[in-house]
Every structure is written in C-alpha cells, then in structure tokens.
Amino acid sequence: MQKKELNHLAIILDGNGRWAQERNMPRIKGHYEGGRRVKDIAIAASNLGIKRMTVYAFSTENWSRPDDEVNFIFKLPKIFLDKYLNDLMKHQIRVEYIGDISYIPEGAKKSINDSMIKTNENIGMTLCFALNYGSQDEIVKATKKIVQQVEDGSLNIEAINKEIFAANLMDNTPVDLLIRTSGEQRISNFLLWQIAYSEIYFTDVMWPDFDEKQLALAIEEYKRRDRRFGGLSNAK
Ligand code: V0D
Numbered sequence: 001m002q003k004k005e006l007n008h009l010a011i012i013l014d015g016n017g018r019w020a021q022e023r024n025m026p027r028i029k030g031h032y033e034g035g036r037r038v039k040d041i042a043i044a045a046s047n048l049g050i051k052r053m054t055v056y057a058f059s060t061e062n063w064s065r066p067d068d069e070v071n072f073i074f075k076l077p078k079i080f081l082d083k084y085l086n087d088l089m090k091h092q093i094r095v096e097y098i099g100d101i102s103y104i105p106e107g108a109k110k111s112i113n114d115s116m117i118k119t120n121e122n123i124g125m126t127l128c129f130a131l132n133y134g135s136q137d138e139i140v141k142a143t144k145k146i147v148q149q150v151e152d153g154s155l156n157i158e159a160i161n162k163e164i165f166a167a168n169l170m171d172n173t174p175v176d177l178l179i180r181t182s183g184e185q186r187i188s189n190f191l192l193w194q195i196a197y198s199e200i201y202f203t204d205v206m207w208p209d210f211d212e213k214q215l216a217l218a219i220e221e222y223k224r225r226d227r228r229f230g231g232l233s234n235a236k
Helices: 016-022 027-047 067-073 076-090 106-118 135-152 162-167 212-230
Strands: 008-012 052-059 094-098 126-133 177-180 199-202
Touching: 016 027, 027 052, 027 067, 027 076, 027 212, 076 106, 094 106, 126 135, 135 162, 177 212, 199 212
Parallel strands: 008 052, 008 177, 052 126, 094 126, 177 199
Antiparallel strands: none
C-alpha cells in the first residue's frame, strides 16, 4: 500500500488577536507576528516537499472587526511582500490567492498582484492566500459559471459531474491535511469541497506560536493516521 503524499496543506490561522491580547499587546501586533509565521511555515513546508499551502488569511466574516484592525490587516500584503520577497524567491515559492479581491483596498490589491507577477516563474511550492474567501460563495460562483456554459450551449447538463464542478472552483487541489490553530474545532466555511477526504488536525497552539516543531507534530500525526488506515482497504 502506497503512502499518501502530503501534497496540499491548508491552514486556518487562528489566534493572532488573542495571542497579542494575552500579552497586553495590540491585536494588530498579533497579526504582524502571524504574518511572519506564514513566511516561516511556508519555507518549512516547501523544504518538506509540500507542493501547495493554502492559508485562510481573511474571511468574508472578518469585515465585522474594528475598522483599525481591518485597515491594518490590509496593510499586511505590502508589508509581507516588502519584507519577504527575497525569501520567497530564494525558496522558489509562488504566491497565489483565492477569494473575492474586488472589494479590498487598492493598495492591498496592488501588492497581491505584484507578488503574483514577481513569483510567477518560481517552480517550488505555491503559497495560496485565501483573502475575503468563503467556500459557500465559491460554490455558488462555480454553479453560476456552469449554468452560464449550459446557457451558452458549450456544456450539456448530462455532462456535469464532480470533475467538471471541481474545475470551476477557484482552486480544486484536494486538501490532504487541514490544520486549525488556537483551539476552535470548526471549518468556518473554508475549502468545503476540497476537504472532502482530508485529515483534520486541531491544536490549541495559537498561530503566532506555531513553529516548525508544531508543523512536524502535525505531519507526524498525519502520517500516523495514514499508516493506521493504510493497511485496510483505503481506496480513494
Ligand atoms: C493577517 C495571519 C500576508 C492572518 C497572517 C489581507 C491574518 C497575516 C498576507 C498576504 C494577513 C496576502 C496576499 C499576498 C501577500 C501577502 C496577508 C491578509 C492577512 C489579508 F499576495 N499576511 N496576511 N493577507 N495576515
């Protein structure tokens, strides 16, 4: 029985604000530290041979946070890019995003586009930021695209299947391992289709404390589960 590769790692980055508050620091400091962890864990994951890492950086529900916090969060793409572009290039990491960036501030949009253009030729891991992303929205958008193709006459209703459906999502790489930090045990509208067969790892560690050691623990658990089920008929 072949071992299941860890191709796509997805992470719900939770606990930045709480981490800062517990240290009597402003919540935005937690987001800043969280951004640094994204860079560290992306490099560690790429060194481990992981091909894609998707991080839930800002959800459609996060708009309800205080204005100052939201404004700072949208400065992070530029801060992140200015500080870490060299590291991304050195490790051949490509930046992508999923989500609806039409409503996010122009400055953030520009940095996101710059980061994609500058890292476009990199051949290593893809680091995908889920920005203003919601999985139910993604599924509704995919449905509209499919209906449009049927209306155009380019797609027959009988031809619609799960492969066609997946191909109309923003990204359709199946998630092998989903990690959520900071103690919450929910999916929160993240990659609902893509996690159909994924292992899920919950940890109480808050995102700014999630280091390479924590990543190694998560991957160890992933491999242990794979070995446990690998002996049985595990046809998927
Ligand atoms: C805050 C922890 C990098 C979680 C990470 C606007 C929330 C730091 C980016 C980024 C955020 C996004 C796109 C890109 C380059 C960098 C980022 C957001 C939040 C949402 F092309 N960190 N970061 N984007 N945080």
